[in-house]
Amino acid sequence: DAKTTQPPSMDCAEGRAANLPCNHSTISGNEYVYWYRQIHSQGPQYIIHGLKNNETNEMASLIITEDRKSSTLILPHATLRDTAVYYCIVRSRGDQGGKLIFGQGTELSVKP
Amino acid sequence: NAGVMQNPRHLVRRRGQEARLRCSPMKGHSHVYWYRQLPEEGLKFMVYLQKENIIDESGMPKERFSAEFPKEGPSILRIQQVVRGDSAAYFCASSPTYRGNTEAFFGQGTRLTVV
Numbered sequence: 001d002a003k004t005t006q007p008p009s010m011d012c013a014e015g016r017a018a019n020l021p022c023n024h025s026t027i028s029g030n031e032y033v034y035w036y037r038q039i040h041s042q043g044p045q046y047i048i049h050g051l052k053n054n055e056t057n058e059m060a061s062l063i064i065t066e067d068r069k070s071s072t073l074i075l076p077h078a079t080l081r082d083t084a085v086y087y088c089i090v091r092s093r094g095d096q097g098g099k100l101i102f103g104q105g106t107e108l109s110v111k112p
Numbered sequence: 113n114a115g116v117m118q119n120p121r122h123l124v125r126r127r128g129q130e131a132r133l134r135c136s137p138m139k140g141h142s143h144v145y146w147y148r149q150l151p152e153e154g155l156k157f158m159v160y161l162q163k164e165n166i167i168d169e170s171g172m173p174k175e176r177f178s179a180e181f182p183k184e185g186p187s188i189l190r191i192q193q194v195v196r197g198d199s200a201a202y203f204c205a206s207s208p209t210y211r212g213n214t215e216a217f218f219g220q221g222t223r224l225t226v227v
Contacts, residue, residue, distance in 0.1 A: 032213055043116075043203050043218035044155065051213070087155075093213050099145060099168060100205070100216060102155040 003027065004088045009107045012082075018075040020106050022088030025069040032091045033064060034100065035073045037084040044087070044102075047073065051093070078110045114138070116206050116219035117186075124225045131191040131198070133222045137206030144187040145205045145216060146179060155203065161187060162210070194226045 005023040012018040024033065034049040048055055048062045050071075055062045061074040075082055087105040091098055117136040125131050137144055146158040160168040161181040172179070176194075181187040191198055201223050207216040 036218075038155075041149075041201060041221075043220045044205075046215045046217060049213070049215065093211060098207070098210055098214075098216070099157050099160050101157060102147075104154055 003090045003101070004103050006086075006088055006103065006106045008104065009109070011109050011111060012075075012078045014080060014110055014112050015077055018073075018078040018082065018108060018110070020073040020075075020086050020088075020108065021070065022073070023070045024088070024090050027068050027090050030093045032093055033062065033068075033071050034089040034091050035060070035062065036087045036089065036100070036102075037082075038087070038105075039081075039084040047086075049091075078108075080110050080112065082108065083110045084108060116204060116217050118202075118204055118219035118222050120222060121220065122223050122225070124227060125194045126227055127195060128193050131194050131224055133189040133191075133202050133204075133224070134186040135189070135204035135206075135219060136186040137204075138208075138217055141206035141208050141217075143207045143210055143216075144181050145207075146187075146189050147203045147205070149201045149203065149221075151200070158189075167210075191224075194224075196226050199224055199226045 035047040036044040038044045050062045064071045085105040085107050142163050144161050147155045149155050157171040159172050159179045176192045178190045201221045203221045205216040205218045
């Protein structure tokens with residue numbers, strides 16, 4: 001079972017920042033927070049991941065709370081092509097094989 | 113650097129036939145994961161393999177489904193005696209290690225239709 005909770009859907013205006021929340025209150029010390037997205041039934045696309053520090057790459061920023069029980073994915077300037085289902089996943093860092101367990105995700109609609 | 117390659121992209125099989133789905137991981141990746149996505153549903157983990165080993169098959173249906181990742185060549189997901197309920201998109205992902213701090217990258221999937 002997925003260990004994360006996300007809102008089922010969100011809207012965002014084009015050009016604005018999209019802030020997608022994720023609750024992972026049962027996360028353990030050896031688990032990473034990963035974000036993927038799936039655009040219209042294509043293969044899931046890796047976005048970003050982190051352990052406890054905030055992370056930024058060319059696609060997004062990941063803000064993890066100090067207690068690690070929740071995080072926020074930020075798309076700084078959303079475009080129509082960012083419309084997708086976004087998945088927040090906790091993933092073991094250890095020897096368990098690191099499989100990704102997908103929940104229901106958040107369906108983000110970017111509107112003009 | 114080519115990404116994860118899956119073929120065929122679309123596969124049509126009659127009930128009772130066999131389906132073979134192939135996944136070539138990214139260069140340097142020796143770990144492969146298979147997922148299934150039924151229409152209008154989420155992604156479900158099926159199996160995790162390393163070269164010549166099945167590590168975790170906790171998501172595999174007990175019958176008709178098998179997977180392999182030989183020393184040479186792609187990983188194969190095999191479905192015997194397909195039924196209409198097997199119609200789905202099948203995705204594979206690869207990663208260079210088993211550790212959870214390395215990204216796994218997905219292919220574009222194989223869409224299986226059973227008629």
